[in-house]
Amino acid sequence: MTQTSPPLRLAILGAGARGAETYGRWLLRHPDRGRVVAVADPLRARRDQLADSAGLAPGDRFDDWRPLLAAADRLHLDAVVVALPDREHVAPTLAAAELGLVVLLEKPAAVTPVDLETLADGARRLKARIGVGHVLRFTPFWQTVHAVVSSGAIGGLVTALIEENIGFWHFAHSYVRGNWRRADLSSPMVLAKTCHDLDLIRWLAGSPPKTVTSVGSLSYFTAQNAPPGAPGRCLDGCPHAESCPFFAPRFYLDHLADVDRWPVSALGSDTSSEGRLESLRVGPYGRCVFHSDNDVADHQQTVLEFPAGLTATLSVSAFTGENTRTVRLTGTAGEIAGHLDSGNITVELFGPLAQLPDLPRASVLRETARPPLGHRVIELSAVAPPAAAFRGDAGGYVLGHAGGDDALMDAFVSSVRDAESQQAFSASLEESLDSHRMAFAAERSRLEGRVVRWDETVQG
């Protein structure tokens, strides 16, 4: 976009945690880059909150995405953000692409193999310009890791291990009580939660895998594990209120008392103490974690074998204190280890003449030599800029995916009027869809107890 270009005109489809609190908020902070000119959401309070902040007229507020897209010409839209529930992604994306609009599509792009191929075929046919919300790719951390790998500094990749540490409270919130608790309402956890990680693996590997194998289960958040006498809801006199790590009032009334954004906003539009209490009395977030109707796995390990010989392992667990990712990559000429939220990355280079590439998103903290041969060990820091990190307003944990949310939106908005960056987005669409195919293969492997070949997955 040139300096003189007017701000883009964007519509937000789905004014929830992502549409309003993440992307809408970014646009409100960058009015010179893009404006929210229409909002669709059936929940009036959510719709109006974003629409009021953007100063929208009543006619530019819609209770469904369909009438909004039907008014696209009148609204002079450039792009739309599809931040609807998981099962409402394919139809609005293709409808917007038919209108020639650029789309930022939240992950998961689709929740079944058939829907995914419908999206992929439609996108190819329409030469659609679609970016998928794989925000982690845009973080300084993963950009740095990818730059080191693609420079060849650590040689050919041999193993990759990514650990997705969901965090016990986050898993209870989203995957036991919340929107992603049941595969039939949203999608399997390996897609809903870890398509990001599979996308990173696909990006680092440079190709789709040959085979996918996965094991895991819902092992803990079941009725059999309920402590004696635990009622269906935390507020119904639970005798374990003091000791249970998942006691909902402690989350939402005590520790998150000062937060009114995600995760508290998921409870409802009234985030006062009374509103929260009422929501815990009657809504899903007040349920005992052992008496919910959840069925998605709470831990899963997936092994992927790639044509060039790389084997990658993705290990995901609900039972972690931190809510972050860690990575360990071994290559024929070096090794990388890193921790997403701290931004710390350690690179070991085996060859005496090996060099790191330019790493614009990281700084070198120190360099040492590891005995006995004295090979180089370089410690890097790749942290999100403070303005992008959204730190602090939720009791210290990091919102904004380590800077990825802001960086994705920045890249997306820049790409709408820039053919070269649009090409990069379109190329990443195919890779992003591969990450979904990898997730479908993993789930199939887990459920059928066998190795799944890549060609089976693409055929659905």
Ligand SMILES: NC(=O)c1ccc[n+]([C@@H]2O[C@H](COP(=O)([O-])OP(=O)(O)OC[C@H]3O[C@@H](n4cnc5c(N)ncnc54)[C@H](O)[C@@H]3O)[C@@H](O)[C@H]2O)c1
């Ligand atoms: N990229 C990421 O890291 C990331 C993180 C969290 C969620 N997500 C994904 O983003 C999407 C949105 O998640 P969320 O947490 O914002 O959910 P949310 O429930 O907070 O928001 C979705 C909104 O869509 C609205 N909606 C439902 N049907 C609609 C319709 N027909 N027309 C218009 N609006 C409609 C709902 O009322 C709701 O307000 C999901 O697919 C989710 O999986 C992505």
